[in-house]
Every structure is written in C-alpha cells, then in structure tokens.
Amino acid sequence: MKRRDFIKNIAAGTAVVSTAAVSSLTRSHEYSSPVRKKNEFDVIVIGGGFAGVTASRDLSQSGANTLLLEARPRLGGRTFTTKFAGHDMDVGGTWFGWGQPSIWSEKMKYDLAITESAAIKATSFVWYENGKRKEGAAEDYWPTVYEAYDAYYEPAYKYFTRPHDPLYHNSEEFIKLDNMSAKEAIEGLKISDIQKDFVRSFAAINGHADSDKSSYLDQLRWLALSGFNKDFMWVNIGQYKLKNGTSELIEHMMADSNAEVKLGTAATRIVQTSSGVSVFTNRNEELKAKYVVMAAPLNVLKNIEFSPSISPVKQKAFKQGHTGSGVKIYIKIKGKHPIVYANGTEDMALNYLWTEYDDDDQILVGFGKDPEKIDVYDDEMVQKAVREYLPDAEVLESFSYDWNIDPYSKGTWCMYPPGMLTTAFEEMNRPEGLVHFAGADFANGWRGFIDGAIESGARNAQIVIEKLKNI
Amino acid sequence: MKSLKLLLMLCAFPFISLAGDGVCNMKKAKKVFSKCAACHSVNKGGATILGPNLFGVVGRESGAVQSFPYSPALIDYKKTWTEAELHKFIENPMKVVPGTMMAFRGLKKIEDRNAVICLLEENK
Numbered sequence: 198m199k200r201r202d203f204i205k206n207i208a209a210g211t212a213v214v215s216t217a218a219v220s221s222l223t224r225s226h227e228y229s230s231p232v233r234k235k236n237e238f239d240v241i242v243i244g245g246g247f248a249g250v251t252a253s254r255d256l257s258q259s260g261a262n263t264l265l266l267e268a269r270p271r272l273g274g275r276t277f278t279t280k281f282a283g284h285d286m287d288v289g290g291t292w293f294g295w296g297q298p299s300i301w302s303e304k305m306k307y308d309l310a311i312t313e314s315a316a317i318k319a320t321s322f323v324w325y326e327n328g329k330r331k332e333g334a335a336e337d338y339w340p341t342v343y344e345a346y347d348a349y350y351e352p353a354y355k356y357f358t359r360p361h362d363p364l365y366h367n368s369e370e371f372i373k374l375d376n377m378s379a380k381e382a383i384e385g386l387k388i389s390d391i392q393k394d395f396v397r398s399f400a401a402i403n404g405h406a407d408s409d410k411s412s413y414l415d416q417l418r419w420l421a422l423s424g425f426n427k428d429f430m431w432v433n434i435g436q437y438k439l440k441n442g443t444s445e446l447i448e449h450m451m452a453d454s455n456a457e458v459k460l461g462t463a464a465t466r467i468v469q470t471s472s473g474v475s476v477f478t479n480r481n482e483e484l485k486a487k488y489v490v491m492a493a494p495l496n497v498l499k500n501i502e503f504s505p506s507i508s509p510v511k512q513k514a515f516k517q518g519h520t521g522s523g524v525k526i527y528i529k530i531k532g533k534h535p536i537v538y539a540n541g542t543e544d545m546a547l548n549y550l551w552t553e554y555d556d557d558d559q560i561l562v563g564f565g566k567d568p569e570k571i572d573v574y575d576d577e578m579v580q581k582a583v584r585e586y587l588p589d590a591e592v593l594e595s596f597s598y599d600w601n602i603d604p605y606s607k608g609t610w611c612m613y614p615p616g617m618l619t620t621a622f623e624e625m626n627r628p629e630g631l632v633h634f635a636g637a638d639f640a641n642g643w644r645g646f647i648d649g650a651i652e653s654g655a656r657n658a659q660i661v662i663e664k665l666k667n668i
Numbered sequence: 669m670k671s672l673k674l675l676l677m678l679c680a681f682p683f684i685s686l687a688g689d690g691v692c693n694m695k696k697a698k699k700v701f702s703k704c705a706a707c708h709s710v711n712k713g714g715a716t717i718l719g720p721n722l723f724g725v726v727g728r729e730s731g732a733v734q735s736f737p738y739s740p741a742l743i744d745y746k747k748t749w750t751e752a753e754l755h756k757f758i759e760n761p762m763k764v765v766p767g768t769m770m771a772f773r774g775l776k777k778i779e780d781r782n783a784v785i786c787l788l789e790e791n792k
C-alpha cells in the first residue's frame with residue numbers, strides 16, 4: 198500500500214471496512230499478483246504492532262506474498278497516538294533514544310522529527326522520605342537516588358557485558374539472580390532505607406508491577422544496554438519521542454510495505470499440517486500460508502490454540518506472561534507551573550509523575566504499578582493522587598488507556614518474572630515448526646520496548662526470508 | 669501532504685456541538701467525554717480513531733457504522749442504543765457485551781454517564 202493511500206484511508210475513517218463483507222477487510226495493493234489464490238500467502242504475520250509491521254514490511258519487500266493480520270481496527274499495537282489536550286499523544290509506548298539501535302535507525306531512515314519531554318528541564322523535584330513529602334532541586338534528589346542505582350545495578354557490569362546476547366554469562370550465579378525478585382535483591386543492598394524506597398519504586402515502575410513480581414536479573418539489562426551510564430539510560434527510556442507520535446513511524450513503514458493488511462480480525466487457532474499452516478480467525482475464515490510469524494503480545498498467546506500443541510515450556514511461559522500491568526496516565530492541571538519531576542514510594546497510587554508538556558495548563562504524565570490503586574476514570578481519585586505530590590493542583594481532565602483489560606494486549610510493557618529468562622527465553626524464541634515467534638516480549642536487547650519489537654520483527658522476517666529461498 | 673496532515677488533525681479533533689438546549693452541563697460533559705474522545709469521534713462523518721464514530725448513536729442500532737469492523741460480540745448484541753441501553757453499556761461495557769473490543773472499565777458515576785449521554789444526544 199502506498200503511504201498516501203494509507204493516510205487517506207485513515208483520514209476518511211475507511212481504513213476499516215464493512216463487517217458484512219469480511220473478505221473486503223483485506224486491502225490489496227497494486228503489486229500483488231492477480232493469479233494467486235485468495236487467502237493463500239507465503240507468510241501470514243499475526244499482530245500489527247511494531248514487530249509485525251516491521252516483519253511484514255521486510256518480508257513483502259523481499260518479494261514474499263505477505264498478509265498482516267491485525268485484531269484491532271488499527272495498527273500500532275501497544276503504541277497508540279491519539280489526541281488529548283490538543284497534542285498528538287502516545288498513550289502507550291512513547292519514548293526512545295539513540296542507544297536503541299533498531300528504532301533509532303528507522304527514525305534516521307525516514308528522517309522523522311523528534312521532540313523532548315518537558316521534564317528534561319525540570320526545576321522542581323518532589324519525593325518522599327519516611328512518609329513525608331520533600332521538595333528540592335535536582336542536586337537534592339539525584340545524588341541519593343543515583344547512589345542507590347549504583348548498588349542496585351552492580352551485577353549488571355559482570356553479567357551483561359553483551360546485553361544483546363542476554364544469556365552470554367549464563368551460570369549458576371546468573372540463574373540465582375534470575376530466580377530472585379527485584380524486591381528481594383533490594384532488601385539485601387547496603388543502602389539506606391530511604392534509598393531502598395527509591396529503588397523499590399523504580400523497580401516497580403520498570404516491571405510495571407509490584408517489585409516482587411519481576412526478576413532482578415531481567416531488571417539489570419537497561420543500564421547495560423545504555424553503556425552502563427545512568428544518564429544515558431534515562432535518555433533512552435524517557436527523553437526523546439517522535440514529534441508527531443509513533444503513528445508517524447508506523448505510517449512510513451506501511452507506506453514502504455507491499456503486504457496486504459487485514460484489520461479487525463483476530464487469529465484464534467493455528468493448525469500446521471504437512472502442506473503448510475492454516476490460521477483460523479474470529480470471523481470464521483481460514484487463511485493459509487507457508488510460514489507464520491506470530492507477533493501478538495506474550496500475554497495474549499495463551500488464548501490462541503495451537504495444533505499440534507506447542508512445547509510445554511512455551512505453554513507455561515505464555516500462561517505466566519510478563520509482569521507489566523500498571524498504569525500510565527496523562528493529566529492536565531490548571532495553570533502554568535514549574536516543571537516538576539516527582540517520585541514517590543512503591544505503595545503510592547502514582548510512583549512517578551512528571552511534566553510532559555509545559556503548556557499554559559500543564560500536562561503531567563504519571564505512572565503507577567497497580568491499577569487497583571487508582572481508578573483512572575475517576576478524576577477525583579486522580580486529583581487525590583496528583584496532590585500527594587502537588588498539593589494545590591487542580592485536575593482539569595485526564596486520560597489513560599487501559600492496556601490491561603484490552604483483550605489484545607492484556608498488559609503493558611514486558612519485564613520477565615523470576616526464572617523466565619534462564620528457563621524459557623531461548624525456547625520461547627525457537628520456532629514451532631512453521632510458526633516463528635516475534636515481538637518486543639521476545640527481543641534479545643531492548644526487550645519490552647519499541648526497539649525490541651523492531652529488532653525481533655526484523656530478525657524473524659530475515660529467518661523466514663532465508664527459509665522461503667530454500668523451498 | 670501538509671493539507672492531508674491538517675485533515676487528519678481536524679478529523680481527530682471531535683467537534684463537540686455547544687448549541688444545546690440548556691439541559692446539558694456542557695462543561696462537565698466535555699470533561700467526561702475526554703475519556704471517550706481518545707477512541708471516538710462524535711462529529712458528523714468523523715474518523716475512526718479506535719472505536720466507531722458516535723455521531724447520532726442515540727437511537728441507532730448497535731453495530732451500525734458500515735465502515736467499522738465491530739467485534740463478533742457487538743455484532744451479535746443487536747440492541748438499539750436507547751438512553752437506558754447506553755447507561756447499561758457505558759457503566760461496564762466489557763461485562764454487558766463480553767468479548768467487546770472496547771477496552772474500558774466503564775463510568776461508574778451516574779452523573780458522569782448522564783453528562784456523556786447528554787452530549788451524545790446533542791451530536792446528531
């Protein structure tokens with residue numbers, strides 16, 4: 198599909214079509230051969246997030262007749278650019294940095310403009326010490342926090358010297374760290390109780406769940422991936438974003454793609470036989486292909502039926518899922534305010550809150566590890582959570598996308614629970630016959646990030662391209 | 669390209685009619701509708717953002733926007749969106765229509781639902 202058409206379709210609201218004529222959900226492109234059989238493809242890519250969009254672009258560019266099958270009425274997956282408070286806002290994945298090779302090279306290739314989070318220029322810092330609210334400047338906050346990070350990340354220097362090869366240092370000691378939760382590890386650090394509070398809150402946000410839910414070892418990657426530099430880690434995870442939102446990158450990638458796209462159609466069952474793979478959908482269709490790239494999120498894979506069944510290790514991992522299950526919320530407050538960066542303790546409704554847009558009515562972004570602690574649709578509750586940091590703030594409006602209840606994500610970003618990296622990761626990446634697994638949740642490097650989605654999508658596309666050559 | 673971008677922006681901005689009959693508390697309605705607006709346009713001919721365009725939804729059959737790929741669950745629901753039906757749905761969509769793609773916990777407060785339904789009635 199040409200970029201122009203894709204954008205036009207979106208603009209006219211016709212990127213999706215009548216449910217009565219389900220077959221017309223398939224939009225063909227001008228290069229597809231008119232003689233090939235309907236509903237038969239070289240490759241079906243399931244899931245149109247960054248992994249699936251990358252994989253289907255690369256596969257179709259290699260000449261493979263490719264279908265991109267997407268359950269939702271839109272592409273982008275756990276990234277979604279929408280309008281809120283007058284901005285093109287990403288309510289899912291947002292920030293990225295130049296320490297993230299896969300997404301950064303796409304940004305350079307398509308020459309996309311970036312902008313920065315307002316919080317980069319924060320002048321006001323708010324935090325909690327022994328249940329008491331504190332306020333100060335950067336130099337009152339960061340040194341204590343960075344000292345705590347240093348203790349927390351210590352094993353990373355030893356075990357992640359090749360962070361894109363996550364099992365490179367696999368050993369008994371390595372496995373021990375993987376079986377330990379972040380919370381357990383923090384308990385044993387030689388830092389003050391206040392510093393432990395800081396790191397617990399940080400670990401809870403990184404895993405987007407209680408700090409005892411995620412693997413300590415898995416948490417250690419981000420620093421290693423950032424060249425063991427704490428400032429650079431924050432550059433990668435919270436500074437730059439695409440000026441027009443992540444949807445602009447999706448649009449460019451799709452404009453470069455020759456894949457057919459079928460929106461609003463979910464895969465429910467995957468059957469492999471000697472003659473190929475059949476993908477059955479929630480609209481009672483059967484689609485056939487030589488290969489499948491499964492690029493749906495880890496947390497929804499347990500709802501897809503595989504025949505023959507997949508390995509027990511995969512089954513267990515899919516059932517267990519990743520830890521990401523917290524809240525991200527944009528909040529517009531009345532009036533202009535100093536740019537703030539606030540960080541509370543793990544048990545607070547919002548663990549982090551910072552200024553994202555320095556508008557006349559300031560727009561904050563907040564993160565909480567637990568949706569039970571804050572009803573994001575209740576502005577009174579949101580106001581109460583904000584006032585724990587900014588006692589005079591008046592909430593005008595707020596928005597949060599509930600990724601946890603969305604049947605096509607069932608969670609937010611990926612961090613592994615204890616043990617998954619050392620017992621399941623390798624096996625999760627092993628194809629099941631003709632079915633390959635891709636996605637941010639399967640990535641080698643920046644697992645859990647847009648970068649990891651692109652990395653994994655591109656790698657799996659390349660493997661399938663090679664296999665197709667040998668048929 | 670520039671004008672297309674502009675068109676995109678205009679489409680994404682649900683134009684909310686302010687010419688009410690005075691019964692709606694528009695300030696409140698707009699505030700509550702900002703929870704819906706990230707996924708729904710409500711202006712005439714508005715774009716699909718994630719959910720279907722809601723212009724004229726009050727009194728409409730469910731699942732009626734031709735260009736929108738409703739979930740099989742909502743296709744099978746087959747109700748008319750009366751005020752009462754909307755109240756029920758918006759309070760807890762995923763319970764009222766199990767299997768819906770509308771990932772939304774629901775508006776638990778009746779005054780929030782009233783405000784939003786009032787706004788939907790104005791946009792027809």
Ligand SMILES: Cc1cc2nc3c(=O)[nH]c(=O)nc-3n(C[C@H](O)[C@H](O)[C@H](O)COP(=O)(O)OP(=O)(O)OC[C@H]3O[C@@H](n4cnc5c(N)ncnc54)[C@H](O)[C@@H]3O)c2cc1C
Nearest residue numbers: 244246247248268274275290291292464636637646647650
């Ligand atoms: C709130 C939030 C904030 C985040 N912040 C950042 C950030 O700042 N920076 C960053 O880099 N990352 C961030 N992430 C993580 C990042 O967004 C994801 O890791 C990445 O986008 C995942 O890409 P993916 O293609 O692997 O999966 P997804 O984007 O989840 O794509 C999978 C696709 O599969 C589809 N699907 C599911 N089931 C089926 C089915 N049965 N049949 C067909 N299709 C199906 C889904 O609809 C979806 O489109 C954030 C995520 C969230 C939720």
